[in-house]
Amino acid sequence: MKFLLYVLGRIHYALWVLAGVVVVTFFIRPPGDPARVLLGQHADSVSVAAMREQLGLDRPLYEQLFLYGKNIVTDGDLGRSIVTRRPVTEIISERLPATVLLASASMAIAILGGIALGLVATIRPNSWIDTASMSTSLLGISLPSFVVGLLFILVFGVTLEWFPNSGYIDRGWQYLTLPLITLAIRPMSIIARVTRSSMLDVLGQDYVRTARAKGLSMPTVYVRHALRNALNPVVTTISAWFAGLLAGTYFIEFVFNWPGIGYASFTAITQLDYPVIQGTVLLTAVIFVVTNVVADIIYSILDPRIRLR
């Protein structure tokens, strides 16, 4: 019963947050009159007025907001692109597979690589391995993803010609390599740092010493005793990063010509096609909120103390 109440409470709160999210996305529109931007400077005032009516811009703002929210809730309708006139949901669902493929593959690499890097660093804290792995990860955090992408294009694409610079996976797996690694570097660095500090906390605890004292081998102690207990903050980081990863694809997809949501949004930004920008931003935020609720619920199952608070 208590668990059910907790879950309902989380969902209820998430709905309030989502309402706020919809309001924020509604206001993502360029300054000035979109109708005039769309028709050009030389359009006559009659056709501008007609376009304003067609876009629903002639109504008062609160009415537009209400309509925007109502369409999303009742029909899942995100409006139409003002450039191509296609429904935004259609554009998104067409581009979503490419982005999901890129993001989930990167996340898998980031999780495996990050935990490994963090573990290696804790084997001998403050040794050169630790310093090297932590400096690498600090570098990974310091470099924006599009910069990493450009450097990869220069080194592996243009100079060494190992991998193609741009294009989609339908032309072969090697098209995935560079965008995949580029996108993975930042979350991998962060996961490595979180794993390291969490492991160091756990390794200092009594039960780890006990496990060592009763003669267990170091690898067993590491994986079975320490890592299992150190993973909690790591999982938090991972769930918090998933939406961030989707945001990262905006730049990566642009740099590598990867035909996903990020690329569509990028095109929309240059054309000030605000319904598409609103749609993709909203989608990212909704994914973030939903992931968080799910993560909260999973935690409360794993650790009953949370829902009793």
Next chain:
Amino acid sequence: MTKAPSQPTSLQHGESLGALTWRRLRKNRGATIGLAVLVLMILLALSAPLITPFDPATQILEYTVKPAGFRGNVLLKKNPSIPDRPTIVAVSNFRQIGDSIHYTDPAGEAYVIPVSSLFGTSANDWHKEPLFVLGTDAFGRDMFTRLIYGMRVSLSVGLIAESIALVIGIILGSLAGYFRGWVDDGVMWLVNVVAAFPTILLIIAFSVILGKGYWQTFVAIGVSSWVDIARIVRGQFFSIREQEYIEATRALGYGNVRTILRHMLPNAMGPIVVISTAGFATAIIAEASLSFIGLGVQPPTASWGQMIKDGYGYLAVGTNWGMTVFPCLVMAIAVFALNLFGDGLRDALDPRTTQR
């Protein structure tokens, strides 16, 4: 009047938080290097016109996309509209015959002009062989000069955007942490709504709303980056509020504003400082990212993101990689230095750190 009892020695020898932090920070090699690099960058940005003879916006169209270390050969012509800024003419060779100058431009065309149309009085005034240390960009502008001037943009973005974020974050965080109840609920709802958007997307969204430009970029980054600050201030206030000295301020009848500003905020400063350095670095990255996708600071203002964007078009062709790599490198160094410094600061301010 009786003499006041002498203070206990522990207080006399007490060290301020600032002094303690500074002492610990100096022992941290990474933090020291980071700080040194930052100071150097600030000095470079401030003294940009003294360091480089070029103007960041001056285009020498004959010298486009030249590699690092390129040495030019130019004549300076008088400019009737701006007397102290001569027109630059690139030449492949020139000869002075009497009162006229015969020169061929890099395309091989021959010209004859009178010496009197040239800048200054002697050959040293009107003939230069400038060195383009890091080469030139697609418009024949000196890369090194633009990097230094771009440093001004990046550092001011970091400073101003982070200040905006600090003001919003501290105000909302203090209100939530001090008053709790429905104020806290309201602020946390706002925090959760804003946090639902990845920061860079929110910055892009605000840039779309506000339009392109210098100040718009600062504001867009600032109003998108306060969430972590608000959360940290709120958390700090939650624990500080339980301390006895806060109860004492209430007993003394101090107002809420006085208690918050004079007694609670100073004690929450450590974590705020640490998160600010991280925010500073994020703001620099955000500005470069915005400029890279065409939002953000607009040309001809030199900005690192803008430069990377200009170079990107040439990267795939394989010509002059310096146009992309140098701005990337400078930005990476700046952000790396900030992060090193921030890490050191966090360790130095952390009361649990055992090393003294």
